[in-house]
Amino acid sequence: MATSPIWASRSKTRGLVLDVIRAARTISRVELAAATGLTGATISEVVRELMDDDLIIEAGRGAPTGGKPRRLVQLNSVARYSVGVQLERNTCVIVVVDLAGRQVARTSFQGVASMPPQRALPLVSSQVDALLATATVDRDKVLGVGLVTYGPQDRRAGVLLTPQPTDEWLDYPVTRRLADSLGLPVLLDNDAAAAAIGEYWMGAVDPRSTYGCIYMATGIGGGVVVSGEVYRGGSSNGVEIGHISIDVNGDECPCGNVGCLENYAGPSALVRRAAATPGLAQRLALDPDAADFLTEFTRIAAAANAGDPTARELVERSARYLGCAAVTMASLFDVDVIVLAGPSFAVAGSIYQAVIQQEVDRRTFARRAHPVRVVPSVNGSDAAAIGGAVLVLQSELTLGHARPEDEARPVPSGPPRWTI
Amino acid sequence: MATSPIWASRSKTRGLVLDVIRAARTISRVELAAATGLTGATISEVVRELMDDDLIIEAGRGAPTGGKPRRLVQLNSVARYSVGVQLERNTCVIVVVDLAGRQVARTSFQGVASMPPQRALPLVSSQVDALLATATVDRDKVLGVGLVTYGPQDRRAGVLLTPQPTDEWLDYPVTRRLADSLGLPVLLDNDAAAAAIGEYWMGAVDPRSTYGCIYMATGIGGGVVVSGEVYRGGSSNGVEIGHISIDVNGDECPCGNVGCLENYAGPSALVRRAAATPGLAQRLALDPDAADFLTEFTRIAAAANAGDPTARELVERSARYLGCAAVTMASLFDVDVIVLAGPSFAVAGSIYQAVIQQEVDRRTFARRAHPVRVVPSVNGSDAAAIGGAVLVLQSELTLGHARPEDEARPVPSGPPRWTI
DSSP states (O other): OOOBOTTSOOOHHHHHHHHHHHHHSEEEHHHHHHHHOOOHHHHHHHHHHHHHTTSEEEEEEOOOOSSSOOEEEEEOTTSOEEEEEEEOSSEEEEEEEETTSOEEEEEEEESGGGSOHHHHHHHHHHHHHHHHHHTTOOGGGEEEEEEEESSOEETTTTEESSOOSOGGGBTOOHHHHHHHHHTSOEEEEEHHHHHHHHHHHTTOSOTTOEEEEEEESSSEEEEEEETTEEOOTTTSOOOOGGGSBSBTTSOBOTTSOBSBTHHHHSHHHHHHHHHTSHHHHHHTTOOTTOSOHHHHHHHHHHHHHTTOHHHHHHHHHHHHHHHHHHHHHHHHHOOSEEEEESGGGTTTHHHHHHHHHHHHHHHOTTTTTOOOEEEEOTTGGGHHHHHHHHHHHIIIIISOSOOOTTEEOOOOOSSOOOBO | OOOBOTTSOOOHHHHHHHHHHHHHSSEEHHHHHHHHOOOHHHHHHHHHHHHHTTSEEEEEEOOOOSSSOOEEEEEOTTSOEEEEEEEOSSEEEEEEEETTSOEEEEEEEESGGGSOHHHHHHHHHHHHHHHHHHTTOOGGGEEEEEEEESSOEETTTTEESSOOSOGGGBTOOHHHHHHHHHTSOEEEEEHHHHHHHHHHHTTOSOTTOEEEEEEESSSEEEEEEETTEEOOTTTSOOOOGGGSBSBTTSOBOTTSOBSBTHHHHSHHHHHHHHHTSHHHHHHTTOOTTOSOHHHHHHHHHHHHHTTOHHHHHHHHHHHHHHHHHHHHHHHHHOOSEEEEESGGGTTTHHHHHHHHHHHHHHHOTTTTTOOOEEEEOTTGGGHHHHHHHHHHHIIIIISOSOOOTTEEOOOOOSSOOOBO
């Protein structure tokens, strides 16, 4: 097995072949050559190398097509793993995924993001350790950790550029500290961007398409993927759809903008509106002062699903606001698909999907050019955490470029221990 | 001189070297190697080939840096030309630019876009012929024509997907007809995207940056450029910033959306508002029913510039609406710069720039990550037409990929006549 630190540059060719194998699930060498445009000789060589590295395995023979049946290859999904950690305002979700992006272990716990990082990160670290142990995943096979959060970030430096959740998080070296305590490489990214790329990795979208993701948890974020890579812009702080204005005369948001989508469509806005609707508030026993307003939001969403007309009206109103922003996303990024991801679409997702689809169909500027489909995420509530893990896989295995400085490496002690 | 049809695939290497020479104006072979990461041997070979093709020339010697002074090369700007044609609602602008993107001839005329294409395109064609003759540009050196318009398009098929300006234009094969009548290749693109790429070609922006362009003529469009290439999305119909909603409760727009920016900030909205302001309407002798409302708009903009407080208030209000959309552009595309281009920024551009800058500074979500500068276009009112010509240069010379089917080729008659 070749040994090299995971930071070593990977060839684009190798990454391309691996990505096509992943997307196809099983594929022959001849089909690989056709799909990649590479010669048979190059494919044979790369396939041999990937097998030597244990990343792919033989997968029997394909259906006969005239000549002798072709030997197939597939990902060796248990060859490598990665970890996704999502820090949200209330909840921390940790997943372990295999090389195919499939979740093999999951845990979640409350309250960590409201602690200062000095207390929170050791807790996260010990939970990652425990999860890997429970899942009996060999630590030598773990490529790294994708830490995903909301709000502006400096990915390169591995720090958050927001004083949320608490003041201490601003400019604190989150990825470096987590990397040091875990002894694993850590990359920092946006939760919604992570959720978006997860769809690609899972094969849920046409790999050549441009698609968007609206991610709703306590807040609202967004991601766009162009031909299998996250749209980055100048500093990887784009697609902040929760903080675009849908009302130029609206109230000021703590972010500095006015009329932000999040304050109209997000769970806290809906809970606030529901609490001010006397019949409903009493019927659902809502506590407008609940610290975790997502519980209250879930009750309203469930009531809407169950046919409560007032609750349904509130959810539809939230969905229309989201529809307005979805139209902006479609008209600006020219997407083929908009994916709805995150825990706040879990209960009333079908109402959201129907209303947003209707708005996009009626209002997108270039709807004569092509339709825009609104679909639920294949990764559902855990899309961001799974996406965080997928970003590690993608960065290590398929993008094929040397590591940028946007990932923290644990302080070296002894020889490189990653073998891919 | 090598002869090949301009559709032939160009090597990426050759395009990259040419683009670096263009951006640097004059550069030595050693500096070229450093800037491109290519070996000295490769640079020598490509430079020789570009000289054989007459695309670059020697440019004297650089300042001594210890050793012997280095020989410099530069674009041979008179080696090739391209034509940009902008069809707007009222005006058609035609420019001829040289290989450096500098305008060498210009004409404009009224009324063509309100004719059906069967009448308009022969007129455009004869104006292009006349302009090339006046400028004494050798037709064999003309790479092609970039036709840029507003509204949804099918670039591949070379047709407009909108019944504007008149019903006959919808689905009419505009690029094929213009190519046939001119005997030149024609590509179709969006006017605001063209205006955006013109900034890059002129060296007005950091070549690695992500930047946006807000283009205002009678309507409002947008373009985004990422590392020197236009952001395309699924069908090249993105960044339609004039038709994003800034008021979810606003009136319906003919495009299908509600509260579209164009209806709040565009020239026609401003003229309408001014006409309803009795003192101002009389003082400026405004004709609210003028067919060409841009003339009325220009009067208001000039009055604002001259210190008329009512006119200034109206322009500032228009600028605030544009600022709201500029914040959306910045928060979604994560741009470093927003360029203001097009004829409707010509008169009161500095008022627009100041107000939009203020809004972006205060309201952009990730303003802690990096500032966003608002600047006027180096190409001013003709940015879209110049950009149309630049898109031809870029597509032929630097992108280095085989032509997609999104450009119409004249029906072949005799051997290929383009020599680059």
